[in-house]
Amino acid sequence: MSARAALPADFGERRAAMLERLAEVARAHAEALAxxxxxxxxxxxxxxxxxxxxxxxxxxxxxxxxxxxxxxxxxxxxxxxxxxxxxxxxxxxxxxxxxxxxxxxxxxxxxxxxxxxxxxxxxxxxxxxxxxxxxxxxxxxxxxxxxxxxxxxxxxxxxxxxxxxxxxxxxxxxxxxxxxxxxxxxxxxxxxxxxxxxxxxxxxxxxxxxxxxxxxxxxxxxxxxxxxxxxxxxxxxxxxxxxxxxxxxxxxxxxRLNWRKAGPDPRPDPAPPLLDEEDLLGIVPGDLRTPFDPREVIARVADGSAFDEFKPLYGPSLATGWAEVHGYPVGVLANAQGVLFSQESQKAAQFIQLANQRDVPLLFLHNTTGYMVGRAYEQGGIIKHGAMMINAVANSKVPHISVLMGASYGAGHYGMCGRAYEPRFLFSWPSAKAAVMGPAQLAGVLSIVARQSAAAGGRPYDEEDDAALRAAVERQIEAESLPMFLSGRLYDDGVIDPRDTRTVLGICLSAIHSAPVEGARGGFGVFRM
CATH class of the missing domain: 3.90.226.10 (2-enoyl-CoA Hydratase; Chain A, domain 1)
Known part of the structure; x- marks a missing residue:
């Protein structure tokens, strides 16, 4: 991939919002230091x-x-x-x-x-x-x-x-x-x-x-x-x-331990990214419903900004491909448009199998609202295709690292190797959110269910109570989705400054290679076709 220099038109606003969130994280870190x-x-x-x-x-x-x-x-x-x-x-x-x-x-x-x-x-x-x-x-x-x-x-x-x-x-x-x-x-x-x-x-x-x-x-x-x-x-x-x-x-x-690493050594003298890591402050939008291109993140983290994309025209809302970070090879899965469709799920499953064949660790960059819902997608097999991706993640043997950049909702959190799928390391950016679904969607679902229940019982529906309930639920889910809340419960290994992502990944990859790095040769269970 050639170096990319495109930045969003509202880069300054995004950067300011990220710096404000980083200040909140710094205050929380100060409590720990005290x-x-x-x-x-x-x-x-x-x-x-x-x-x-x-x-x-x-x-x-x-x-x-x-x-x-x-x-x-x-x-x-x-x-x-x-x-x-x-x-x-x-x-x-x-x-x-x-x-x-x-x-x-x-x-x-x-x-x-x-x-x-x-x-x-x-x-x-x-x-x-x-x-x-x-x-x-x-x-x-x-x-x-x-x-x-x-x-x-x-x-x-x-x-x-x-x-x-x-x-x-x-x-x-x-x-x-x-x-x-x-x-x-x-x-x-x-x-x-x-x-x-x-x-x-x-x-x-x-x-x-x-x-x-x-x-x-x-x-x-x-x-x-x-x-x-x-x-x-x-x-x-x-x-x-x-x-x-x-x-x-x-x-x-x-x-005196006579300690030696069991994994392969990194490539010597890796090239730094061609693009400035400072740009990472302004990549993620304040409103996570606005998509952003994760390739812009990869270009500021990968050695030489090089990313050899796999199946770029198939399942385009999930970017997959090969890169190196501090000389260590990685297979990258990065959400491009948030939603995971059947094609993205199938592509991910194939890519994970390839990484296991090659003994290459996997890096998951999260910004997903989950798997697509709706009649056409259900009929098209989204459940079995999503299950295929989750199956591949669950049974993959190469080390996994996850970074939550934006949204990480629903089963998409699982398919992108959330905490329950035992990544070796999982870090969050201050912009990240993780929950069953977005606050507005969850509050809306509860409102619809309550409205249907009232109609079925022949009871009038109080719109003022509904509005108050939706607002309260949105506030609760918003608070419980934020990275400091999740980090406080050890659902990640820390909230990091986006500019430190390459350094953090380098330390983690080096640690991972203290052990043998070996992939699964089969043993993925039954993939429903």
Missing amino acids: GGGEKYTARHRARGKLTARERIELLLDPDTPFLELSPLAGWGNDVTTGASIVTGIGVVEGVECVVTANDPTVRGGASNPWTLRKALRANEVALANRLPLVSLVESGGADLPSQKEVFIPGGALFRDLTRLSAAGIPTVAVVFGNSTAGGAYVPGMSDHVVMVKERAKVFLGGPPLVRMATGEESDEESLGGADMHARTSGLADHLALDEPDALRIARRIVA
């Missing part, structure tokens, strides 16, 4: 301790990126944004790792239900992409008021650590402070354990619980101190003098 707030951060520092993000910074190689995952977890709920834990992908001694760090400025790093979901997602990323896991631990265990939502599913955290180890994926725990009750099993089930002298405290039950359970009087140091675990219990493999020393030791552990 952790427990100034008071508790100051108290933490007064104890001579580093914050979670400072610990991560010392762990990672200098001047290397850290792709934070789920930074808005818990946003819009009754917990601190970020959910008292920081997770992401970074480079340690040249090795890409998943890093998790409890934030002790938020209720002592205790885990609430959103903390658990975020930590489990990080473990999932480590296992799927074969990335070593480094846990920076300082947590009082479950947040007791919410224990009913944490205790039973929380066992999966420890299950994951054993499964990672069984799969040959190293796990490293660095303990900076309390790691009590269930939290004690993080170092207990990790391959390598570092504890900070006179700071780390690891025990199943602290002195008060031991006294209640057994009548025994004990102090924290003899019960679970770092020195005891290094000299007596053997739980600590390394005893660090202080926090920087602990992080130095963790870096040396990773350096």
Whole structure:
């Protein structure tokens, strides 16, 4: 594809709207960065301790990126944004790792239900992409008021650590402070354990619980101190003098892993896009009912802006084709006009099969209102053709990455590899929306159903109540469709600046290639023809 320079006539308006949304996202990110707030951060520092993000910074190689995952977890709920834990992908001694760090400025790093979901997602990323896991631990265990939502599913955290180890994926725990009750099993089930002298405290039950359970009087140091675990219990493999020393030791552990990627290397010296990534701020219209050309996005993300389109004249509302991002090959599926018809669905299924034959990861760029409805389309087989596309997505074995740019409604969200279809990574632009259908359509459907029900019962229909109901439903669905709402519930891995898309994809593709990249050779189930 030749470089494209066309920009929409209202580019300035679109750019301004995107910048306004980015400002909202930045405010939400600031909440996560603040952790427990100034008071508790100051108290933490007064104890001579580093914050979670400072610990991560010392762990990672200098001047290397850290792709934070789920930074808005818990946003819009009754917990601190970020959910008292920081997770992401970074480079340690040249090795890409998943890093998790409890934030002790938020209720002592205790885990609430959103903390658990975020930590489990990080473990999932480590296992799927074969990335070593480094846990920076300082947590009082479950947040007791919410224990009913944490205790039973929380066992999966420890299950994951054993499964990672069984799969040959190293796990490293660095303990900076309390790691009590269930939290004690993080170092207990990790391959390598570092504890900070006179700071780390690891025990199943602290002195008060031991006294209640057994009548025994004990102090924290003899019960679970770092020195005891290094000299007596053997739980600590390394005893660090202080926090920087602990992080130095963790870096040396990773350096000695003899870790090698299992996937193919990228093409060396990839060419940057020919077009300016700044343009991505003004590509998506404020009204998602207005179509936009996703090729303009691809031209600002792909190496050299090169995109070899597959079946460009068939099913034109879905663009499919081959590109490279930071030297890694990708097959791209990008919604061009929003609606998916039978041709688009069939084209997508064929293209996904081709990518699996070639062992090429797939990139899904969402802007779809779903599969087309109506008598002619139902008679034309839209259900079986849509099912064909969803079948192909569900049974594809190559890694998938999804980016929600605009609308992602209905079964189109599934066909374009939404969260339930387990993409390796899924990110949203601030312009994205995801729901069963658009707010106006959903409110209209409810109005029609209520109107028909009143007619069937011979009751008069109150138009004023109908208007009020439609307005209320539209407001609710609009709010619940927005990316920060969805990100707060971990339905994506983060809301990103469109200008960062190429960088984020590059980090994700590099992480993906830590594991073998292999496609399905058949095994797609029955395609209804």
